Amino acid sequence: MENKIVTHIFFCFLMIFLTGCRTQKSPEPYGPVPSSAQLEWQKMEFYMFVHFGPNTFTDREWGTGEEDPGVFNPTALDCRQWASTAREAGMKAIIITAKHHDGFCLWPSQFSSHTVRESPWKEGKGDVLEELSLACREYGLKFGVYVSPWDRNHPDYGTARYNEVFAGTLAEVLSSYGPVFEQWFDGACGDDMDAPYDWMLFHHTVRKHQPDAVIFSDVGPGCRWVGNERGIAGETNWSRMDTAGYTPGKNAPPVEILNSGVRNGKYWIPAEADVSLRPGWFYSPSTDSSLKTVDELMEIYMGSVGRNANLLLNVPPDRSGRICEEDSLRLVEFKRKRTELFSRNVARSARAKASSVRAGNFRRFGPGNILDGSYDTYWTPEAGTSAASFTITLGREETLSMILLQEYIPLGQRVARFMVESLNSSDGLWQTVAEGTTIGYKRILTFSPVTSSTIRVSILEAGAPPLVNNVELY
Ligand code: FUL
Numbered sequence: 074m075e076n077k078i079v080t081h082i083f084f085c086f087l088m089i090f091l092t093g094c095r096t097q098k099s100p101e102p103y104g105p106v107p108s109s110a111q112l113e114w115q116k117m118e119f120y121m122f123v124h125f126g127p128n129t130f131t132d133r134e135w136g137t138g139e140e141d142p143g144v145f146n147p148t149a150l151d152c153r154q155w156a157s158t159a160r161e162a163g164m165k166a167i168i169i170t171a172k173h174h175d176g177f178c179l180w181p182s183q184f185s186s187h188t189v190r191e192s193p194w195k196e197g198k199g200d201v202l203e204e205l206s207l208a209c210r211e212y213g214l215k216f217g218v219y220v221s222p223w224d225r226n227h228p229d230y231g232t233a234r235y236n237e238v239f240a241g242t243l244a245e246v247l248s249s250y251g252p253v254f255e256q257w258f259d260g261a262c263g264d265d266m267d268a269p270y271d272w273m274l275f276h277h278t279v280r281k282h283q284p285d286a287v288i289f290s291d292v293g294p295g296c297r298w299v300g301n302e303r304g305i306a307g308e309t310n311w312s313r314m315d316t317a318g319y320t321p322g323k324n325a326p327p328v329e330i331l332n333s334g335v336r337n338g339k340y341w342i343p344a345e346a347d348v349s350l351r352p353g354w355f356y357s358p359s360t361d362s363s364l365k366t367v368d369e370l371m372e373i374y375m376g377s378v379g380r381n382a383n384l385l386l387n388v389p390p391d392r393s394g395r396i397c398e399e400d401s402l403r404l405v406e407f408k409r410k411r412t413e414l415f416s417r418n419v420a421r422s423a424r425a426k427a428s429s430v431r432a433g434n435f436r437r438f439g440p441g442n443i444l445d446g447s448y449d450t451y452w453t454p455e456a457g458t459s460a461a462s463f464t465i466t467l468g469r470e471e472t473l474s475m476i477l478l479q480e481y482i483p484l485g486q487r488v489a490r491f492m493v494e495s496l497n498s499s500d501g502l503w504q505t506v507a508e509g510t511t512i513g514y515k516r517i518l519t520f521s522p523v524t525s526s527t528i529r530v531s532i533l534e535a536g537a538p539p540l541v542n543n544v545e546l547y
Contacts, residue, residue, distance in 0.1 A: 100431070100453055103485035103537040105313060105341040110285045111295060112483060114254065115343060115514045116448075117215070118378050120166035121159040122347060122387035125201070127177050128355040130392055135263065136175025138225030142191035145177065147394025150194070152204040156212035158388070158396050162404035163411065168217035168257055168385065169205055171246055176226025180249070184242045187226045206250035217255035217286075218246055222270050223262040231264065236271040240278045247282035256283065258290040260298065260322035272320065291325035292316040293342035296383070300331030304348025304384060305376035309510040312381065312486050313338030336489065336536075343514070346377035349387035350400055356389040364399060370407045371414075381513030419471045420444055420546040427463040429454035431538070443544045451481040451542035458538055459487075462531035465544065470498065473506075474522040475547040478530065480512045481540035488512045490534040493520070496527035503529065512541075 107115065127133075127140040129147075159167055172178050179201035181190035190197045202218070209216040222239055229235045247253055256279045276294070279286055287295030297314060299306050311334030319326045334344065350370075351360040365373070370386075377384040388404065390396050425440035431453045440463045442450035454461035476493055480486060493507040507518040528546060532539045 098433075100456070100484060100538060100540065102483075103487050104337070105339065106485050107312070107341050107343070107482055110287055111341060111343065114287045114296065115383065115482070117165040117254075117383065118515070119374075119384045119386070120164045120168065120215070120217075121155070121162070122219075122349070122385045123155060123167055123169045123205075124173070124349075124354040124356075124387055124389045125394075126170055126173050126179060126355070127175055128173065129389065132357050132359070134353055134355060136173065136177070136225065138175045138177075138187070138227075140175060140177070142177065142187060143193055145189065145192040146194050147390075147392065150199075150201070150204070150390075150394030152201070152208040153211065154395050155205065155388075155390060156208040156214055158401040158404060159214055160212045161401070161408065163408045164214070164386070166215035166217055166254055167205065167209055168219055168255055169202070170221070171202055171218045172220050172224070172242070174221050174223045174225055174259075174261065174263070176224040176230075178242075180246065182242055182245055184238050184245065185227060202246065202250050210251065215254035216250065216252065217257060218253055219257035219259060220246055221259045221261075222275070223259065223264065225264070231268065233268040235268065236274055240271075240274050243275060243278045244282055247279060247286070253283045253286045255295070256286045256288050258288065258321055260291045260325055262322050270320075289345055290321040291331065292319050292321055293340065295342070296345045297334075297342045298325075298331055299344045299346040299377070299382055300328035302348060304346040304373040304386070306344050306346055306380040306382035307333035308380060309333045310344055310381040310513060311336050311338060311511055312341055312343035312482065312513055314342040315339050316342070344382040345385055346373075346382045347385040347387065348373055349389070350403065351387075351389060354387055354389065356391045356397075361397070361399065364403050367403065367406050367410050370403070371410060374407075374411065375517055375519065378515060379517030381511060381515060414475070415477075415545075415547065418545040418547060419467055419473070420465055420544055421446075423465045423467045423546075425452070425463055425465050425544075427452055427454065427461065429458050429461045431455055443541050446543075448542060449481075451540040453538050453540045456538060459535040460531070460533055461539065462529055463541070464527060464529045465546065467526045467528075467546075470524050470526045471546070472522050472524045473528070473546055475517065475519045476507065476528070476530075477543070477545040477547075478512050478516045478518075478541065479514060479543035481542040482514050484540055485537070486511070486513050487535040487537045488532055488539050489536065491530060491532050493518065494529045494531070495523045495525035496529070497525065
């Protein structure tokens with residue numbers, strides 16, 4: 074008899090456990106999702122671009138490839154100074170022009186006779202990639218490379234043989250300097266070619282030597298150009314895109330598509346916004362007093378990181394091989410401004426309620442998850458419900474002018490339209506303070522200041538039940 078009771082109790086617990094497991098199941102992914110490398114990449118948000126090479130010394134943007142390698146002679150090259158500047162600025166990595174269109178290699182490549190080896194710098198014994206990759210490691214930054222397929226120097230350029238040369242060049246860079254987080258393929262090409270680039274071969278080479286590197290180009294496959302060099306993503310910005318029929322360069326997708334992505338696109342190809350601190354990509358003494366202001370940089374930040382894109386900000390070292398003091402000061406001021414702006418998240422100690430919560434464990438899918446500071450916990454409404462809202466109640470009235478929202482993208486990008494309202498305590502009415510389309514990894518919206526203790530975010534349209542993992546209020 075006793076045995077029977079024990080067995081009965083055991084089965085009851087088993088049933089409760091199994092029912093719990095079923096209802097607590099995570100939502101299915103919606104559409105394409107980021108690879109783990111793409112997710113890590115997205116979380117980096119902001120990093121440095123470095124254009125450096127013969128153009129630095131000749132005051133050009135596009136070298137002809139006929140420059141004497143003798144022009145490349147930085148007097149005090151200091152990659153540690155670049156890395157410490159990047160870190161101070163809150164950047165997470167540096168991507169360098171290992172080879173720009175002029176073909177000059179910043180490392181002693183075996184595939185070229187137009188390299189640092191042929192220059193007077195360090196009597197031809199120097200290697201910028203080695204110095205930079207070591208400096209990045211020392212300062213806890215990731216290292217990335219821009220290797221231009223367009224080469225105005227290489228004698229084989231334009232012939233079928235060049236594809237092999239370029240793949241060899243890539244392999245050399247990608248196997249010699251440790252982990253590379255991003256491979257940057259520029260689409261620019263000012264020459265007509267008889268032999269087209271073998272993109273399959275190039276991608277295969279990257280994957281072989283750096284399987285975790287995110288490949289940038291006009292069509293990804295890791296991340297895509299944002300469609301302008303102003304560093305501004307579309308207000309609507311899907312991390313999805315279709316690539317059929319397109320290639321990088323002249324046959325790239327229209328800039329509107331690059332800027333906004335494609336709602337139901339087949340592939341996960343998030344946007345990266347590139348822009349320079351100075352008017353040109355390379356250093357020129359003529360741009361010493363035309364640096365972007367902190368306000369301009371803030372606008373760029375809101376237009377990129379604040380619109381679901383990563384920001385790649387170019388900071389060109391000067392002819393000594395150092396980042397100018399003015400440039401690094403501007404970056405530090407920019408960092409200070411961001412720290413100030415994001416220093417007091419009043420939602421941190423708030424409470425949240427939702428119009429609907431996915432069945433099962435309330436804690437697992439409940440609205441508290443949007444305020445807990447953990448990336449991997451999220452609120453999601455009942456299965457099948459795409460339009461739902463959550464309300465954040467602050468302990469007291471606060472004057473607010475900015476909201477930061479994050480979707481849990483490991484399960485896809487879903488939200489297509491949302492609205493933010495504040496509750497007016499005097500008349501009990503809701504007032505719309507901001508509206509938006511996509512959220513994605515991160516969306517920041519600023520609005521005219523309102524004083525309220527209650528904010529409501531309504532997801533008005535989504536391809537599948539929304540998953541929101543973080544909300545901050547300032
Ligand atoms: C462009 C290039 O032509 C510019 O020189 C620069 O490198 C920029 C980032 O990409 O396509």
